[in-house]
Amino acid sequence: MDAERGTQTVLITGATDGLGKAAALLLAENGFRVFAAGRSAEKRAQLDTLANEKKLSLETLGMDVCDDGSVQRAVNLVYQKAGTIDVLINNAGLAYVATVEDMTMEDWRRQFETNFFGVVRVTQAVLPKMRERRSGRIIMISSVSGLVTPPTQGAYSASKHAMEGLSNALRHELYPFEVKTILIEPGYIVTNIQQTAVQVAQPYQEKIKSGPYAKVYAGSWSGAKSSRRKSKTTPEDCARVILKAIRAPVPQARYGVTPLAATLKWAKRLLPDSAIDAMIRRRYGIMRQG
Numbered sequence: 001m002d003a004e005r006g007t008q009t010v011l012i013t014g015a016t017d018g019l020g021k022a023a024a025l026l027l028a029e030n031g032f033r034v035f036a037a038g039r040s041a042e043k044r045a046q047l048d049t050l051a052n053e054k055k056l057s058l059e060t061l062g063m064d065v066c067d068d069g070s071v072q073r074a075v076n077l078v079y080q081k082a083g084t085i086d087v088l089i090n091n092a093g094l095a096y097v098a099t100v101e102d103m104t105m106e107d108w109r110r111q112f113e114t115n116f117f118g119v120v121r122v123t124q125a126v127l128p129k130m131r132e133r134r135s136g137r138i139i140m141i142s143s144v145s146g147l148v149t150p151p152t153q154g155a156y157s158a159s160k161h162a163m164e165g166l167s168n169a170l171r172h173e174l175y176p177f178e179v180k181t182i183l184i185e186p187g188y189i190v191t192n193i194q195q196t197a198v199q200v201a202q203p204y205q206e207k208i209k210s211g212p213y214a215k216v217y218a219g220s221w222s223g224a225k226s227s228r229r230k231s232k233t234t235p236e237d238c239a240r241v242i243l244k245a246i247r248a249p250v251p252q253a254r255y256g257v258t259p260l261a262a263t264l265k266w267a268k269r270l271l272p273d274s275a276i277d278a279m280i281r282r283r284y285g286i287m288r289q290g
């Protein structure tokens, strides 16, 4: 898009690690001016060093997507430095693992504050100028969990379903202004998100081991382990799909990443819910008790 306008500016949230970092590097290598946002000063410094070594047009900035002031300051800084934001990539996220009943309301809110309200916050900060310029792309890093829901991932999956609904609305609302919203739906990719999931699940350890859902948790962990073993897709593969979505003259509404994403997309269209539920229960060893 807008190739004639020269260098495109990209703002990526949660770009200090995992999928966001891989996208930041690939986009900078492909001529974009990249602003890579994140909270950790240490990880930002590492990425700055890497970008300097590779002589990339990539600079990091501090941004906590859960904080209004932090988001506004970061977005203003990008406008000061670059004048425009051509592409926003809403990528920052984390995954809580707990059953719907076990998870505290505080953790439900934390899950949504980052994965959903954070996305709304950054999008609202960037939209006025994109809309006025009648140009721009908003890339939403959703998940196959925005399509189907494994056990113990209700909160994460609900936050990604919410992101899907938000993006569906944005596609219509921004149609008159030629701003495009594109969903990226990866399956399991090994990054730090799995480690963070283990950390945030610490308060649930007793319930995980000996609560009424102990067998559900056990099935869920073994399903996750098997996904990890089978996972061949890398963050760089995901970054290439993001680049494709940014460059496509007429982008699709959604792009799957990983073979699981492709299978699920068709399964959702062709199979009844009961068949998909049975597949998920088999994969996660969920059966009737007693």
Ligand SMILES: NC(=O)c1ccc[n+]([C@@H]2O[C@H](COP(=O)([O-])OP(=O)(O)OC[C@H]3O[C@@H](n4cnc5c(N)ncnc54)[C@H](OP(=O)(O)O)[C@@H]3O)[C@@H](O)[C@H]2O)c1
Pocket (backbone or CB within 6 Å): 013, 014, 015, 016, 017, 018, 019, 020, 037, 038, 039, 040, 041, 043, 063, 064, 065, 066, 090, 091, 092, 093, 094, 114, 118, 141, 142, 143, 144, 185, 186, 187, 188, 189, 190, 191, 192, 193, 194, 196
């Ligand atoms: N990996 C997968 O299998 C997978 C599959 C489907 C979808 N996704 C989605 O892909 C996105 C990236 O995940 P990932 O796998 O790359 O995870 P990751 O390696 O843990 O990276 C997450 C990034 O988000 C940032 N972040 C977390 N909370 C933040 C906050 N409040 N404000 C700003 N930044 C924050 C982290 O940076 P700081 O700590 O520096 O803030 C980090 O850079 C997420 O939205 C995730 O749901 C991942």
